[in-house]
Amino acid sequence: MDQLSATFAALADPTRRAILARLTEGPATVKELSEPFDISGPAISKHLRVLEKAGLITRGREAQWRPCQLDATPLQEVAVWAENYRRFWDASYTRLDALLTEMKEKEQ
Amino acid sequence: MDQLSATFAALADPTRRAILARLTEGPATVKELSEPFDISGPAISKHLRVLEKAGLITRGREAQWRPCQLDATPLQEVAVWAENYRRFWDASYTRLDALLTEMKEKEQ
DNA sequence: AGGTTAGATAACCAAGTGGTTAGGTACGAG
DNA sequence: CTCGTACCTAACCACTTGGTTATCTAACCT
Numbered sequence: 001m002d003q004l005s006a007t008f009a010a011l012a013d014p015t016r017r018a019i020l021a022r023l024t025e026g027p028a029t030v031k032e033l034s035e036p037f038d039i040s041g042p043a044i045s046k047h048l049r050v051l052e053k054a055g056l057i058t059r060g061r062e063a064q065w066r067p068c069q070l071d072a073t074p075l076q077e078v079a080v081w082a083e084n085y086r087r088f089w090d091a092s093y094t095r096l097d098a099l100l101t102e103m104k105e106k107e108q
Numbered sequence: 109m110d111q112l113s114a115t116f117a118a119l120a121d122p123t124r125r126a127i128l129a130r131l132t133e134g135p136a137t138v139k140e141l142s143e144p145f146d147i148s149g150p151a152i153s154k155h156l157r158v159l160e161k162a163g164l165i166t167r168g169r170e171a172q173w174r175p176c177q178l179d180a181t182p183l184q185e186v187a188v189w190a191e192n193y194r195r196f197w198d199a200s201y202t203r204l205d206a207l208l209t210e211m212k213e214k215e216q
Numbered sequence: 217a218g219g220t221t222a223g224a225t226a227a228c229c230a231a232g233t234g235g236t237t238a239g240g241t242a243c244g245a246g
Numbered sequence: 247c248t249c250g251t252a253c254c255t256a257a258c259c260a261c262t263t264g265g266t267t268a269t270c271t272a273a274c275c276t
Contacts, residue, residue, distance in 0.1 A: 005120050012116035013264085024196065030223060043265055045224060050263095064222045064273045072196035079194070082187035088132065088180035121234085138253060151235055153254060158233095172243045172252045218276090225270070233262070240255075246248090 003055070004081065007074040010054035015039070016047050020056060023070035030066060111163070112189065115182040118162035123147070124155050128164060131178035138174055 001009070010016055019033055034044040048068060051057045056075070057068045109117070118124055127141055142152040156176060159165045164183070165176045 002122065004125075005122055008116050008120035012113050012120055014110065014113055015264090017112075020193075024193070031221090039264085040266065041223070042225080042267085046264070049224095066223065070196055072193040073198070075190050075193045076197045079187060079190035082183050082190060085128075085132070085180040085183045086187070088178055089184045090181070123234090139251090147234085148236065149253070150237085150255085154234070174253065219274105220276100221274080222272085223270100224272100226268085227266100228268105229264105229266080231263080231265100234260095236257100236259075238256085238258105241253085243250105243252085245250085 003074065004077060006054045007056070007078055010050050010056055011078070013047065013050075016051055019047060019051065019068075020070060023057065023068060027067045027069045030068070033068060111182065112185060114162040115164070115186055118158050118164055119186070121155065121158075124159055127155060127159065127176075128178060131165065131176060135175045135177045138176070141176060 015037060018036065022028060022033060022036070030041070030044060030048065033048070034041060037044070048057065048059070051068075052059060054074060056071060058071050060067050060069070123145060126144065130136060130141060130144070138149070138152060138156065141156070142149060145152070156165065156167070159176075160167060162182060164179060166179050168175050168177070
């Protein structure tokens with residue numbers, strides 16, 4: 001699976017997006033991250049592994065804790081990808097764009 | 109499934125992203141969309157249904173054709189979501205941000 | 217050494233995904 | 247009316263996903 005697909009797949013789950021949101025406030029342990037959700041520890045571990053494989057978090061180790069930290073670089077790729085569609089975001093802009101194309105063609 | 113999750117899930121597949129890219133050049137029929145890929149028609153139909161449910165395409169009907177058109181509005185939501193992480197995209201900015209926070213705290 | 221806490225791994229399950237083939241519907245052309 | 251084309255639905259398959267419980271390791275604290 002390519003990088004962009006892995007990132008999108010990781011972001012498709014609300015729990016994982018919530019984890020990322022939490023990590024914007026600073027590093028956290030697995031326990032801390034699991035607290036807002038009423039799912040089991042192993043379920044959180046799986047989510048974290050998905051995020052790690054997508055390169056969205058990095059993990060250290062301090063004694064018995066395995067602190068998670070946000071790494072948002074893959075999100076830049078997402079933002080850039082989405083920006084390429086900006087011209088299509090609203091119909092009026094599309095219509096304007098069509099008009100401009102038409103004008104260019106007439107010029108030639 | 110919420111809107112944002114559906115959008116991310118739809119974007120997680122490279123075939124579907126390629127279909128969206130093709131649709132930036134204008135509407136296309138299912139047949140036209142399927143040509144670049146060597147997968148069966150039904151497989152393409154399924155991809156299109158996913159894109160339609162995510163609100164990324166709209167479909168009309170002209171005789172025996174069912175033309176697809178891009179609707180990029182959900183991508184705006186994606187771009188906005190990703191933009192919220194801009195401050196975390198590179199470490200230097202994060203360090204700068206930490207420094208500013210520290211300075212603010214000292215001021216108080 | 218023994219107990220507690222943090223966390224990972226393994227085995228399992230239901231549901232979803234991406235693909236297939238086979239067969240059905242709707243429309244235009246001869 | 248019949249034939250070909252465009253497309254969809256249905257049924258099936260292998261694989262993945264998001265969850266569970268049970269069991270393990272590692273580190274800390276008495």
